[in-house]
Amino acid sequence: MDERRRIRLTAPAVEFHDAFLLGNGSLGATVYGRAGVERVDLNLDTVWSGGPSAPETGDPASRLLPELRRAIRERDDLRADELARSLQGSGYTQSYQPLGWLEWGYAPDRQLDGYIRELDLAEAVASTAYGPVRVESFVSAPDGVLVMSVTGGDEVTPPVFGSEHPTVEVAQGEVDGVRWLVATGRAPAHVLPNYVDQEPAVVYAADEPGGTGRVPAGMGFAIVVAVHRAAPGEVRLIAAAASGFRGFDRQPSADRRSIAAEAEERVARALSTETSKLRVRHREDYRGYFDRVDLDLSASGPQAAGAELFFHLGRYLLISSSRPGTQAANLQGIWNLDVRPGWSCNYTTNINLQMNYWAAEPTGLRELHEPLFELTRELVESGAPTATRCYAARGSVVHHNTDIWRFSTPVHGDPQWANWPSGLLWLSAHLWDHLDYGAGDAFAVETALPVFRAVARFVLDMLVAAETGEFVMSPSTSPEHHFRVGASAYAAVSEGSAMDQELARETLSRYVSLAQRYASEDDDAELAVRARAALAILRDVAIGSTGELLEWYDERPPREPGHRHLSHLYGLYPGTRITEAGTPAHFEAARRALRHRLEHGSGYTGWSQAWILCLAARLRDAELAEQAIAVLLGELSSQSLLDLHPHDNWPGGNIFQIDGNLGAVAGMTELLVQSHEGAISLLKALPASWPAGSVRGVRCRGGHQIDLAWRAGTLVSAEITVGLPGQVVIDIPGGDAPPLNIFDENGTRVPHTVAGGAIPGRLRLSWNGVPKHRYTARA
Numbered sequence: 084m085d086e087r088r089r090i091r092l093t094a095p096a097v098e099f100h101d102a103f104l105l106g107n108g109s110l111g112a113t114v115y116g117r118a119g120v121e122r123v124d125l126n127l128d129t130v131w132s133g134g135p136s137a138p139e140t141g142d143p144a145s146r147l148l149p150e151l152r153r154a155i156r157e158r159d160d161l162r163a164d165e166l167a168r169s170l171q172g173s174g175y176t177q178s179y180q181p182l183g184w185l186e187w188g189y190a191p192d193r194q195l196d197g198y199i200r201e202l203d204l205a206e207a208v209a210s211t212a213y214g215p216v217r218v219e220s221f222v223s224a225p226d227g228v229l230v231m232s233v234t235g236g237d238e239v240t241p242p243v244f245g246s247e248h249p250t251v252e253v254a255q256g257e258v259d260g261v262r263w264l265v266a267t268g269r270a271p272a273h274v275l276p277n278y279v280d281q282e283p284a285v286v287y288a289a290d291e292p293g294g295t296g297r298v299p300a301g302m303g304f305a306i307v308v309a310v311h312r313a314a315p316g317e318v319r320l321i322a323a324a325a326s327g328f329r330g331f332d333r334q335p336s337a338d339r340r341s342i343a344a345e346a347e348e349r350v351a352r353a354l355s356t357e358t359s360k361l362r363v364r365h366r367e368d369y370r371g372y373f374d375r376v377d378l379d380l381s382a383s384g385p386q387a388a389g390a391e392l393f394f395h396l397g398r399y400l401l402i403s404s405s406r407p408g409t410q411a412a413n414l415q416g417i418w419n420l421d422v423r424p425g426w427s428c429n430y431t432t433n434i435n436l437q438m439n440y441w442a443a444e445p446t447g448l449r450e451l452h453e454p455l456f457e458l459t460r461e462l463v464e465s466g467a468p469t470a471t472r473c474y475a476a477r478g479s480v481v482h483h484n485t486d487i488w489r490f491s492t493p494v495h496g497d498p499q500w501a502n503w504p505s506g507l508l509w510l511s512a513h514l515w516d517h518l519d520y521g522a523g524d525a526f527a528v529e530t531a532l533p534v535f536r537a538v539a540r541f542v543l544d545m546l547v548a549a550e551t552g553e554f555v556m557s558p559s560t561s562p563e564h565h566f567r568v569g570a571s572a573y574a575a576v577s578e579g580s581a582m583d584q585e586l587a588r589e590t591l592s593r594y595v596s597l598a599q600r601y602a603s604e605d606d607d608a609e610l611a612v613r614a615r616a617a618l619a620i621l622r623d624v625a626i627g628s629t630g631e632l633l634e635w636y637d638e639r640p641p642r643e644p645g646h647r648h649l650s651h652l653y654g655l656y657p658g659t660r661i662t663e664a665g666t667p668a669h670f671e672a673a674r675r676a677l678r679h680r681l682e683h684g685s686g687y688t689g690w691s692q693a694w695i696l697c698l699a700a701r702l703r704d705a706e707l708a709e710q711a712i713a714v715l716l717g718e719l720s721s722q723s724l725l726d727l728h729p730h731d732n733w734p735g736g737n738i739f740q741i742d743g744n745l746g747a748v749a750g751m752t753e754l755l756v757q758s759h760e761g762a763i764s765l766l767k768a769l770p771a772s773w774p775a776g777s778v779r780g781v782r783c784r785g786g787h788q789i790d791l792a793w794r795a796g797t798l799v800s801a802e803i804t805v806g807l808p809g810q811v812v813i814d815i816p817g818g819d820a821p822p823l824n825i826f827d828e829n830g831t832r833v834p835h836t837v838a839g840g841a842i843p844g845r846l847r848l849s850w851n852g853v854p855k856h857r858y859t860a861r862a
Contacts, residue, residue, distance in 0.1 A: 087381060088204040088395045090723060095200065099124070100739040101722040103202040103209040104418050107224035108406025110324055111417035114220050116200030116211040119190045121218065124420045125182040125306060128410040129328035131487040132274040133177030134300030134335055144170070144475040152547060152557050160574035167502045167558060167576045170473050171493040176486040178274040179413050179428035181420045182306055182324055183246030183266065189318060190216045190236035202723065204399040207369040223365040224406060227349045231320040232358045239318045242308050247422050250287055261354065264308040267339035272301035277423040285422055296338030302327035303336055305343035307350045313358055323349040331461050331489045372402045375447030375780045382775035389716045390751065396724050397748035398446055400741055410487060411454040412439045416741040425730065425738040432506030433483045433562035434648065438690055438742040440513055441657060441749035444520040445756070445782050452517055456530055459510045463537045465489035466507060470541050478541030481506035483562065499575035500563045504545065508586040511538050512657065515593050521786025521806050532597045536610065539594035542587045543613055547578065553622035555579030555636060556587050561650045566639035579636040581624045581651035585658055591618050624654060624669065631679055632672040645683030647691040649698065652677060656697045659759040664841035674702050686711070689719040689726035689743025696750030700757070700768045708754055709770040715747055755791065758783035762812040762847060765791055766798055787811065800861040805852035812849040813860060814840050821862040825850050828857050
């Protein structure tokens with residue numbers, strides 16, 4: 084039994100965020116571990132409110148944009164914010180929806196001594212045990228079903244289905260000893276975000292589907308459940324769900340019968356299979372992802388056990404919420420029980436969506452990145468008319484929110500969040516990462532280049548000459564933050580914010596690289612020339628009079644010095660431009676800027692603390708990293724270690740958001756292995772509470788894979804499996820440890836060079852690596 088990778092609790096969950104989450108990337112199940120009568124909340128990744136619609140924006144850019152840019156240049160900040168509001172539409176994204184919940188009585192309704200509920204992260208199985216009763220639950224990707232197997236129960240009752248949706252209809256019956264439940268319904272046609280105080284907040288369509296079954300909004304959905312005695316002593320529940328989603332730009336179906344038939348077919352197939360076989364298929368599929376990487380801190384003692392468990396949980400959650408062919412993981416992955424969830428449980432593109440996938444490449448889950456790539460491709464399509472209308476720009480734009488219908492316009496509200504224009508720039512960075520970690524030419528040509536081409540066109544049309552003659556993005560904001568205007572006013576819209584400048588530079592330089600190698604359109608050559616010219620005069624992020632990296636174009640007092648967003652530090656992480664050796668002045672300025680944020684209280688949400696952890700790793704600040712992990716595991720985690728976003732206006736004061744769980748995995752990986760500076764850097768920020776341990780299977784840029792072990796805070800060995808051909812360079816701590824040598828698979832010493840690292844106290848070992856060959860660095 085693998086105790087290192089189990090969450091074990093001695094009481095059922097009361098709150099949603101204390102429950103265990105199961106999923107296969109599409110079907111999500113939340114299990115509470117209630118004794119006798121289990122409750123399971125159900126979700127499906129494609130069930131959202133609304134339907135496809137044309138982009139809605141405010142006044143056209145041809146009238147507003149020159150005036151807006153003039154107000155920005157003249158520092159008429161309040162006027163600039165007012166004009167930016169005129170570019171907004173009147174709407175918001177739609178909301179990710181719950182299906183409903185199952186309640187199933189399987190044993191006497193009492194809790195006996197010895198109650199335990201567990202989530203086995205290595206097997207993706209949740210269990211509840213007390214007395215003679217044991218319940219095991221899992222959601223299978225190969226079979227597309229939820230399986231709940233009960234042994235030791237003796238009072239099994241038919242399941243009951245409930246839902247917040249008044250459109251739900253439930254039918255039950257028994258056929259050949261199998262108790263069936265079929266629930267069908269329609270999602271709302273429209274849902275306002277939970278923070279909008281307006282009625283009606285939730286609207287259900289009254290229309291009936293025509294002959295095609297299609298409707299403008301309010302997709303259909305179905306849940307099919309079967310309960311039967313699967314074997315002597317075992318009662319089993321199998322459930323599946325389906326929806327009427329047919330594509331981001333196609334009307335959904337509300338044909339309940341055909342949707343239910345899809346779910347029923349999956350349940351029927353699973354019914355004919357023994358539980359043990361279903362579980363083996365589930366296990367083989369899941370462990371095919373999970374087993375690629377293992378972090379083992381057991382040699383560091385109990386002080387490191389929580390961090391290790393948090394690492395495994397994060398990878399488990401990504402595997403459970405994002406698979407090839409599914410939708411991307413949203414603010415809560417694929418789990419939600421509210422019709423009006425926090426922030427619509429949508430895709431927030433100014434940090435949260437991207438953070439969900441920071442760990443995908445380095446921790447061996449590259450296929451799970453695919454839903455994000457598909458979302459990005461579709462946003463390029465939906466955002467093109469928005470770019471034209473909002474900014475008179477070519478290419479494509481996405482603002483800070485999107486949904487399953489690929490909403491791209493500025494939502495209605497404060498420009499500090501609504502008018503940020505760089506969501507697609509940040510998303511495109513993930514395509515580059517995929518290439519950097521070893522994706523091939525086909526991905527570059529078919530996916531990356533078309534996206535970067537569209538985004539580069541947009542950036543070039545958003546650049547204007549500043550007073551210095553340098554190019555800046557305009558209009559521009561720093562996500563969700565204001566600067567002060569006078570004694571009591573605030574504004575958000577300016578030009579050349581640090582984040583937008585970093586993203587513009589990153590996007591254009593990467594487009595140039597792709598176009599040089601893979602140009603496939605006649606205008607790529609001309610566009611690349613324009614991009615190079617813009618890069619030559621693109622304004623760099625400024626350093627202020629106190630030595631800090633500036634958040635905006637010039638020194639402006641922030642409304643919240645301890646703001647949760649760390650947008651101006653993008654170039655340090657997740658970006659790669661700011662490094663200790665390559666840009667020392669900006670590196671130190673970033674350190675000071677982060678310190679200033681922290682001194683004023685930043686890091687009060689889980690995702691913000693996860694970002695701090697990642698930044699600490701890049702800054703080689705092991706002490707700060709350790710503090711961030713402690714906060715994440717403490718006040719910002721639920722009983723089941725789910726990440727929390729404190730919110731005074733939410734029942735219970737906390738909202739589960741998956742980003743902090745997933746971002747922390749990336750941060751902990753960076754403490755041990757970094758690969759963004761032309762070398763594989765090891766143990767750059769090893770926490771004092773992790774004196775000994777090992778990690779296996781970490782992926783690096785260049786397609787390399789590495790295992791390493793350390794003891795007493797000192798690197799003992801590193802094994803590198805080479806990806807792409809060429810020089811392999813590892814950057815390791817120097818000091819008093821015995822020097823390391825490089826050996827091949829046969830134990831033969833490999834000629835290599837040893838040089839002082841770019842950072843004092845570190846060494847670089849380099850040799851010619853052969854692809855797919857394994858090399859060991861050891862004393």
